[in-house]
Amino acid sequence: MNSIRRATLRAAALRLALNCLTLCLAFICFAALSFAPGSRAQSPQVPQIAATPPMGWNSWNHFARKIDDATVRAQADAMVASGMRDAGYIYINIDDTWEGDRDAQGFIHSNSKFPDMKALADYVHGKGLKLGIYSSPGAKTCAGYEGSLNHEDQDAQTYAAWGIDYLKYDLCSFRDVMKTAATPEAAHQMMADAYVKMRDALKKAGRPIVYSFCQYGLDAVWQWGPAAGANLWRTTGDISDHYARMETIGFSQAGLAKFAGPGHWNDPDMLEVGNGGMNTEEYKTHMSLWVILAAPLLAGNDLSTMTPETIALLTNREVIAVDQDPAGKQGDRVWAEGPMEIWSKPMADGSQAVGMFNRHSAPMTFSVDFAKLGFSGAVKVRDLWADKDLGAMSGAYRATVPGHGVILLRVWPR
Numbered sequence: 023m024n025s026i027r028r029a030t031l032r033a034a035a036l037r038l039a040l041n042c043l044t045l046c047l048a049f050i051c052f053a054a055l056s057f058a059p060g061s062r063a064q065s066p067q068v069p070q071i072a073a074t075p076p077m078g079w080n081s082w083n084h085f086a087r088k089i090d091d092a093t094v095r096a097q098a099d100a101m102v103a104s105g106m107r108d109a110g111y112i113y114i115n116i117d118d119t120w121e122g123d124r125d126a127q128g129f130i131h132s133n134s135k136f137p138d139m140k141a142l143a144d145y146v147h148g149k150g151l152k153l154g155i156y157s158s159p160g161a162k163t164c165a166g167y168e169g170s171l172n173h174e175d176q177d178a179q180t181y182a183a184w185g186i187d188y189l190k191y192d193l194c195s196f197r198d199v200m201k202t203a204a205t206p207e208a209a210h211q212m213m214a215d216a217y218v219k220m221r222d223a224l225k226k227a228g229r230p231i232v233y234s235f236c237q238y239g240l241d242a243v244w245q246w247g248p249a250a251g252a253n254l255w256r257t258t259g260d261i262s263d264h265y266a267r268m269e270t271i272g273f274s275q276a277g278l279a280k281f282a283g284p285g286h287w288n289d290p291d292m293l294e295v296g297n298g299g300m301n302t303e304e305y306k307t308h309m310s311l312w313v314i315l316a317a318p319l320l321a322g323n324d325l326s327t328m329t330p331e332t333i334a335l336l337t338n339r340e341v342i343a344v345d346q347d348p349a350g351k352q353g354d355r356v357w358a359e360g361p362m363e364i365w366s367k368p369m370a371d372g373s374q375a376v377g378m379f380n381r382h383s384a385p386m387t388f389s390v391d392f393a394k395l396g397f398s399g400a401v402k403v404r405d406l407w408a409d410k411d412l413g414a415m416s417g418a419y420r421a422t423v424p425g426h427g428v429i430l431l432r433v434w435p436r
């Protein structure tokens with residue numbers, strides 16, 4: 023009897039000791055995570071970089087090589103005048119073709135299209151906006167301009183000195199360097215190292231700079247990009263201002279949701295809204311899909327010549343709120359039947375943004391079943407583009423969606 027009781031007591035004491043040990047370890051881990059520099063649990067004075075998907079404008083889609091100081095200033099002016107800044111668009115990003123020569127010490131200078139980059143940054147900052155720039159880990163950028171290879175520290179220092187807030191780092195000619203690798207694994211390592219090198223250079227330069235990877239989704243960048251310092255990473259090749267290309271990119275993002283979150287986002291490329299190659303329904307699909315994907319919203323049109331319709335598409339507050347939701351959860355496809363697809367995005371307040379997409383060119387009628395989205399019982403529904411409360415519902419919502427169009431709903435539990 024006694025020996026049994028002793029054994030029971032010993033077992034209880036052991037359990038207690040183990041529990042204490044587990045608690046202590048949990049406390050140490052929590053403390054380490056909370057106080058480690060750069061941890062997620064930052065003080066409110068140090069906002070996390072790219073806490074929500076970056077919003078702004080980029081020069082490439084509309085202006086390509088025809089970009090200069092005056093045009094960038096005009097875009098900044100229009101960003102404010104159009105109401106886009108107040109809707110959340112903050113970054114004015116200069117893409118390829120600003121680069122000039124390096125001086126005798128190896129420091130990069132802008133070319134004659136950009137006479138004074140620091141003055142341009144001051145101008146943009148004076149409007150309550152931020153300035154972005156572009157480079158490559160290769161010797162040359164995609165347009166054949168000077169890249170950062172072997173000048174990473176100097177370039178990061180230069181960007182910081184100019185007051186740059188965002189860097190798009192485009193693989194381009196670094197692919198030639200990768201061709202010298204003996205194996206695909208070694209080529210991958212070279213690429214990852216090149217991105218890490220610039221991450222470290224930016225860190226050393228000491229200015230918070232959003233770091234955007236552009237290597238077209240190679241080697242499933244979503245799996246290793248965040249650890250290599252990416253705040254966002256392109257998941258695909260280049261977009262163009264055609265429904266077929268936008269559709270291919272946008273609807274191929276299924277399955278990537280789990281890799282996105284505050285500070286690190288999947289980037290299906292910049293917006294084409296307002297560039298003229300798609301109709302209104304198609305641009306609505308473009309915007310709706312991008313906000314459900316929690317994608318960066320970088321307008322790619324000429325902001326100084328926008329129609330009221332383009333402004334309305336880009337600045338719809340309730341649509342933008344889907345993208346900028348603080349929970350930072352990317353949405354995903356929940357149902358598809360031929361060209362009809364339903365995508366949903368969980369929101370911080372327990373609601374969901376729901377897109378009913380029709381990829382067919384003719385109208386299609388179909389239903390969204392609220393139970394299948396995880397709602398039990400009645401829901402409250404709002405049509406965001408129509409700016410219309412649809413009221414309380416239970417069961418399903420059946421609607422006709424225009425060809426290449428979308429109905430974007432927000433659905434709350436009741």
Ligand code: GLA
Nearest residue numbers: 082117118164165192236260
């Ligand atoms: C690549 C990128 C584009 C753009 C151009 C500039 O194609 O994917 O977004 O930056 O280079 O040369």
